[in-house]
Amino acid sequence: MRIRDLIVTPIAFSDPPLLNADGVHEPLALRTIVQLIVEGGVVGLGEGSGGTEVAGRVEQVRSAVVGLSVFDLNGIEAAVNAALGGDAGPLSRRDRRVVYSMLDVAAHDAQGKLTGLPVAELLGGRVRDRVPYSAYLFYKWAGHPRSAAIDDVEPDVWGEALDPVGIVAQARALIDRYGFGSIKLKGGVFPPDEEIAAIRALAEAFPGLPLRIDPNGAWTHDTAVRVARELDGVLEYLEDPVLGIDGMAAVAREVSQPLATNMCVVTFEQLAEAFAQDAVQIVLSDHHYWGGLRHTRELAAICGHWGVGVSMHSNSHLGISLAAMTHVAAATPELAYACDTHYPWNRAEDVVMPGAVEIVGGAVAVPTAPGLGVVLDEAALERQHRVYLDSGRTARDDTGYMRSFEPTYSPTLPRY
């Protein structure tokens, strides 16, 4: 059961013009698909961050992992670390974990196929049969501009959402289609009073649904405290209102809202300091940079022991990642919130066969087939790889794209 080969395929797929504190999503999102070929022909699938640099890093570890047992996660992790230069090399631990995470997912998929077990069983067994996800709302333009004239857009199916009315309409569309039972709004885009109004409009339109807002650190301390107090009792949690562990701790001392993060705590090395300061009450896990599925479970266990909550973060992603997120969430008792997912925004150009991971009633049923339970659509993979090659895109640049319409746009935070 040794690894015989590793195939790395950078891809690109359509993404709507979703606004955030960095700028706006480009017309193409980037992602990396890995296939771990095991002796005997079993193929494990993994998906992770995109772009030329990351794909190159995965290529760089190929010869180091070929020949290892696909069950030897410790060995694969050590080989990846060493091939990328270790602590003395140019990459941070987090950057190395991003590479390892893709292989970890692919190894789990292969392990499941080899043993006949779903990945959730390999992770200790599912504690829930369905994993709830939240409706992930974004301020957005009506479509990507055809030119530097920002009003000259090619309208998409989602429509414009630049105010409370637009946000409520977007929520309605997502909830009608997917049955989401909780809502997250990506904020940090407009002045806080506008975003507070959007949250209040959501609370009125969807009474009883848990609500969150995530300005990605766009606010000053005073703004964060003011928003938290104004929305006290309205939000389930407030995500990354300010930047940094010290900043979050200072806000936490003044508000009663639980604070969540996927920004100031992104590596195991930051947990001790963050917990000592009581800077965050909820950590958003993400197997794509916490080191794969097993280490994500470890993160959740740690949070549980320290009395810190666990939720789950998402970036633009496709079905392999949704399956992996669903399996690890299913096997994580500490997870107590609906997970984030961008899947509704990106699923149209997925590279797996449809049907295995579907959001129904606001949740994904945990696949029971061996491994991740998704099947690669090889033609789709080839197609999206071609899109990547033809695009000439090499890295995500929300700020640069925004500047092509607003040349003076600055992503400097805090903004408000």
Place this chain on the structure above:
Amino acid sequence: MRIRDLIVTPIAFSDPPLLNADGVHEPLALRTIVQLIVEGGVVGLGEGSGGTEVAGRVEQVRSAVVGLSVFDLNGIEAAVNAALGGDAGPLSRRDRRVVYSMLDVAAHDAQGKLTGLPVAELLGGRVRDRVPYSAYLFYKWAGHPRSAAIDDVEPDVWGEALDPVGIVAQARALIDRYGFGSIKLKGGVFPPDEEIAAIRALAEAFPGLPLRIDPNGAWTHDTAVRVARELDGVLEYLEDPVLGIDGMAAVAREVSQPLATNMCVVTFEQLAEAFAQDAVQIVLSDHHYWGGLRHTRELAAICGHWGVGVSMHSNSHLGISLAAMTHVAAATPELAYACDTHYPWNRAEDVVMPGAVEIVGGAVAVPTAPGLGVVLDEAALERQHRVYLDSGRTARDDTGYMRSFEPTYSPTLPRY
């Protein structure tokens, strides 16, 4: 792959008169052996704490785990917790984990047999092929007394060890036979100066070998600080010189020795406080009460992230536990010390076939057969179960046994 039955067998086996801060080991040590019978006939083996009460608790969870998938560790753990009353019940989390731990080991053994994988592979792959153990020295009498006259002994093969000369001779015998490359002395028995002299004698007799002493909290703060300073540079670490997290933290502030514990930190719930106080620099893991193999790996991961060292504790045990300890140690990158083991003292009456887990050159080669890699000796199990039944022993009582010779013996700590 569902659990069809759980067979619980309390056993007893010969134990030499090993002295400690509680008193002295009785002629029989107690242990519980579990067999998890899986559909299709695979049997997973587990071993844990002994005595009537613990065996009864394992019996109590039998009907709750029958019918569960042997891969569903989360489900088995939840079922054990619920069957024992949960947080509202009479048992502490640690007591419930003691029960779950046996099933966890047996489930891993069965999983390995079902998938063809050694347990170390199920735990993420071995990072070492051989797991080092330390020579575990004890002050001891020449043999168990035949009567209340403490000098009227039945000599055993180990001989007396009541002073530095005896301790060095015991170390020599263990090292000659097993090749141990490090030494631990169970202390807290004699006045500290005598134990310091024993450590100095060991340092002289075995230059270069790491040395530890464990008085099990028998010392006052001042004694602990004095001993630590006198043995500065001589000890690898000092284990549980005093009782409690606060006490250990106070000692740690005054000495340069790393302090280790298996007494003041025995549950995940104690980690935050212990780490916040920097009370211990090394945690001794023990899968028998940290919740089995997977949670022991979690403990080690946590220690690694907090910059705390990891070693491994042992109680009197037989071969199933030695195999389990070896597999989890093999799959734990953070483990940086030789593990403790009582195996040399107890192996003569083991219930597994000989040869699978042997200490050679101070280490046990990680078994490569599926599961734990040990084979139950059913006749031996029946024999040691009969010994248990015939003995009438129900619980370990080192203090009561000591009092049968020294009626005024008090186990109250600190003693010195």
